[in-house]
Amino acid sequence: MSIPLKNKDGIARMREACAVAAMVLDSLKQLVRPGLTTQDLEEAGRDLIASHGARSSDYGYQIGSRRYPAHTCISVNEEVVHGIPSIRRVLRDGDIVSLDVTVTYNGYIGDNAVTVPVGRITPRLTELLDVTRDALDLGIRQAVVGNRIGDISATIQAYVESHGFSVVREMVGHGVGVKMHEPPEIPNFGRKGTGEKIKPGMTLAIEPMVNVGGHRIKTLADGWTVVTSDGSPSAHFEHTVLTTETGPEILTLPRRSP
Ligand code: MF3
Ligand code: CO
Ligand code: CO
Secondary structure, X not given: OOOOOOOHHHHHHHHHHHHHHHHHHHHHHHHOOOOXXXXXXHHHHHHHXXXXXXXXXXXXXXXXXXXXXXXXXXXXXXXXXXXXXXXXXXXXXXXXXXXXEEEEEOOEEEEEEEEEEOOOOOHHHHHHHHHHHHHHHHHHHOOOOOOEHHHHHHHHHHHHHHOOOEEOOOOOEEEOXXXXXXXXXXXXXXXXXXXXXXXXXXXXXXXXXXXXXXXXXXXXXXXXXXXXXXXXXXXXXXXXXXXXXXXXXXXXXXXXXX
């Protein structure tokens, strides 16, 4: 399937959907503190999404015969992505928590994620968060017209591995627009000069998932929660980016009004 290019109207709507996704994520991350449950964050996220007149793209999202049961994905420590919020999961001082917010607004979808510390965390975990955020930033800078998708992938991988961390391979970034997952796939590893050529009007969700230990992952019996196989902590940062003739534009930055 070919990569959908957004026209002027599609881009305007993407801007709005992504601004909502960003504002919700920004508010949510400021609530994080020891003692909260991941269900508390879910309920805050659900209400924030509704307050913007948007809806969660996650809720009811289907993979195979399963439907995702929550409005947000909240993944703690060794959980990589797709953590299902729970009243039993209490955030503790020293944890890291990944918040992934995806909303549908006016028919278009914005997708973004951050990992934040809970209270005080170790220097190694601080480094994990910094490296993952910087890897996303460097990847975004490769989303330039004329480059290829593999330029994003290779740049992220090289940076992460140079810091002694590993990139998850089975899960990838993706095009995003009227559907949550559109072509192309955007792996966080690969080779420069490979993959599809980047053209103006692509909207790409770039999202490195980085492990302190090995790159291997597995899915828990709940059918959703992805964890590292070796139990090592994992971080995840994501932005939705528009490609333009004048360079990449991050759409998931919080704004005052949508
Ligand atoms: N936000 C995720 C992504 O970055 C997808 C959510 S999966 C769902 O692609 F099951 F929660 F919907
Ligand atoms: Co996401
Ligand atoms: Co995504």
